[in-house]
Amino acid sequence: MILFTRVAKRYPQGVEALNGVTLHLDKGSFLFVTGPSGAGKTTLVKMILGIERPTEGSVIVAGRNVSALRGSAVPYLRRNIGVVFQDFKLLESYTVHQNIALGLEILGWSRRDIRTRVGQLLERLGLERLATHRPREISGGEKQRVAIARAMVNNPPILVADEPTGSVDPDLAVEIMDLLVDAQRKGTTVLVATHNLGLIERYDLPLLYLERGQVVEGWPGAPGRGVA
Amino acid sequence: MTFLERPWYFLRSGAANLVHAPVLTVITVLTVGISLVLVGFLAFLLIEADRLLEETTGGFQMTVYLEPDLSVQEGEELAAVVLEQWPEVSRAVVFSAPQDFERNKALLPPEVLQGLEEDLIPAQPYMEVTTDIRKLHGEKLEQMVTWFRSLEQVDGVDEILMGSEKLRVAFTLLESFRFVAGVIAIVVVFAALFFVLATIRLSAHARREEIDVMLLVGATRTFVRVPFYIEGMLAGLFGGALAYTVVWALENRITAQLRAEGLLGVSIDLLPAGMGFALLGGGVVLGLLGAVLGVGRYLRLSR
Numbered sequence: 001m002i003l004f005t006r007v008a009k010r011y012p013q014g015v016e017a018l019n020g021v022t023l024h025l026d027k028g029s030f031l032f033v034t035g036p037s038g039a040g041k042t043t044l045v046k047m048i049l050g051i052e053r054p055t056e057g058s059v060i061v062a063g064r065n066v067s068a069l070r071g072s073a074v075p076y077l078r079r080n081i082g083v084v085f086q087d088f089k090l091l092e093s094y095t096v097h098q099n100i101a102l103g104l105e106i107l108g109w110s111r112r113d114i115r116t117r118v119g120q121l122l123e124r125l126g127l128e129r130l131a132t133h134r135p136r137e138i139s140g141g142e143k144q145r146v147a148i149a150r151a152m153v154n155n156p157p158i159l160v161a162d163e164p165t166g167s168v169d170p171d172l173a174v175e176i177m178d179l180l181v182d183a184q185r186k187g188t189t190v191l192v193a194t195h196n197l198g199l200i201e202r203y204d205l206p207l208l209y210l211e212r213g214q215v216v217e218g219w220p221g222a223p224g225r226g227v228a
Numbered sequence: 229m230t231f232l233e234r235p236w237y238f239l240r241s242g243a244a245n246l247v248h249a250p251v252l253t254v255i256t257v258l259t260v261g262i263s264l265v266l267v268g269f270l271a272f273l274l275i276e277a278d279r280l281l282e283e284t285t286g287g288f289q290m291t292v293y294l295e296p297d298l299s300v301q302e303g304e305e306l307a308a309v310v311l312e313q314w315p316e317v318s319r320a321v322v323f324s325a326p327q328d329f330e331r332n333k334a335l336l337p338p339e340v341l342q343g344l345e346e347d348l349i350p351a352q353p354y355m356e357v358t359t360d361i362r363k364l365h366g367e368k369l370e371q372m373v374t375w376f377r378s379l380e381q382v383d384g385v386d387e388i389l390m391g392s393e394k395l396r397v398a399f400t401l402l403e404s405f406r407f408v409a410g411v412i413a414i415v416v417v418f419a420a421l422f423f424v425l426a427t428i429r430l431s432a433h434a435r436r437e438e439i440d441v442m443l444l445v446g447a448t449r450t451f452v453r454v455p456f457y458i459e460g461m462l463a464g465l466f467g468g469a470l471a472y473t474v475v476w477a478l479e480n481r482i483t484a485q486l487r488a489e490g491l492l493g494v495s496i497d498l499l500p501a502g503m504g505f506a507l508l509g510g511g512v513v514l515g516l517l518g519a520v521l522g523v524g525r526y527l528r529l530s531r
Contacts, residue, residue, distance in 0.1 A: 102442065
């Protein structure tokens with residue numbers, strides 16, 4: 001589902017964000033990506049989304065070679081990927097319902113089908129009463145749940161989360177992680193970039209540790225963990 | 229999404245963009261409207277100037293006097309050559325010597341005619357050539373004058389009279405007016421285009437977060453662009469409607485003024501058939517063009 005082969009990313013100023021990264025995620029698998037700030041976690045996420053292209057190596061996501069993907073094909077790649085950001089990226093002028101429905105409108109779903117699907121998700125995530133609220137009227141945890149709902153609304157085969165628990169308290173972080181793990185159990189490939197070590201320790205799931213753009217094998221912080 | 233749901237979505241989004249920055253929208257609509265009125269007014273003046281020139285001069289006429297011994301048939305052959313050579317010539321008619329005599333006689337006052345011997349009245353076959361002034365722009369007049377001057381060397385042609393000097397002056401003035409009007413029209417249209425472009429760019433800038441999120445969740449650039457195109461077209465349409473209203477009000481006012489002056493027979497038609505369509509269509513095209521230019525570069529920078 002996601003395949004990185006000896007991927008390097010160098011920016012024009014000479015900054016090396018990734019160097020020789022290889023990883024392989026099958027359908028329905030889960031991977032934590034961690035490491036200190038500047039390790040290359042966000043660059044890795046951006047490559048999966050087709051925002052960045054590798055300088056060397058190849059990136060294949062949902063059967064598409066991101067390295068050689070034409071600009072006009074990127075939207076179709078992204079329709080296979082649900083994405084959750086630390087800063088939620090919810091639209092303030094939209095209601096909770098509209099924020100979640102956005103992806104379906106882009107895909108051309110009918111209004112009736114959108115209503116039904118968004119209704120189901122709101123109920124599943126306990127957000128029904130907030131459907132008509134604007135993001136500024138809800139809490140941080142609720143915002144992140146809305147962001148997850150938006151990412152999952154079209155049942156994408158891949159879910160990518162960049163620091164999804166960065167802005168929430170520990171209890172809420174667990175709640176959010178449970179949602180992501182639940183999605184993985186239902187067959188979604190999930191990649192979570194985080195530096196929340198407490199959270200990583202809580203879940204016995206495969207881990208990739210990055211430092212200065214390189215994969216660190218056998219990271220001592222998580223002995224015995226499966227590494228992608 | 230059903231067949232109509234997507235267009236409706238785009239229309240809703242485009243209209244929402246317009247409402248988002250009302251002051252800028254009003255300025256854009258006003259600019260488009262005023263520019264269309266000005267361009268339309270300049271076009272009207274140019275058309276009227278051509279018509280006025282045609283009416284006052286009666287067309288550009290030349291009289292080709294033929295040798296007295298030339299038959300009417302030979303004269304008509306020459307007329308056929310003229311008509312074939314110059315599509316600008318609308319009429320070339322040959323008159324016989326007796327017809328010339330009658331014409332000249334009719335021109336003379338009765339007191340002059342009394343006591344005048346008839347063989348003193350000029351009588352010579354001639355060809356009257358009338359041209360369509362509207363087709364004589366640029367170098368055409370000079371080319372035609374030179375060609376007709378060369379006719380004087382042809383056997384059977386006696387003399388050619390042509391009043392081209394006044395026409396040259398009129399043409400020079402008209403060309404200058406046409407040039408100035410063209411420059412003004414271009415400046416005005418560019419100003420309108422600039423305002424539409426600025427409005428759309430500000431609108432896109434205000435929605436940059438929304439655009440980024442849309443692109444991240446799989447929107448194509450076309451999907452993102454279309455609402456801005458709709459916004460531009462709507463602003464242009466409102467501008468066109470404003471222009472139509474202004475012209476309509478102007479026409480009513482002028483007509484009322486003419487009636488008040490007692491000029492009941494005089495009418496002015498500022499809104500001929502198709503003018504409404506031209507104003508609305510012109511506004512829409514202007515709005516769309518501004519939107520395409522405004523949002524194009526902005527989206528090229530987004531990923």
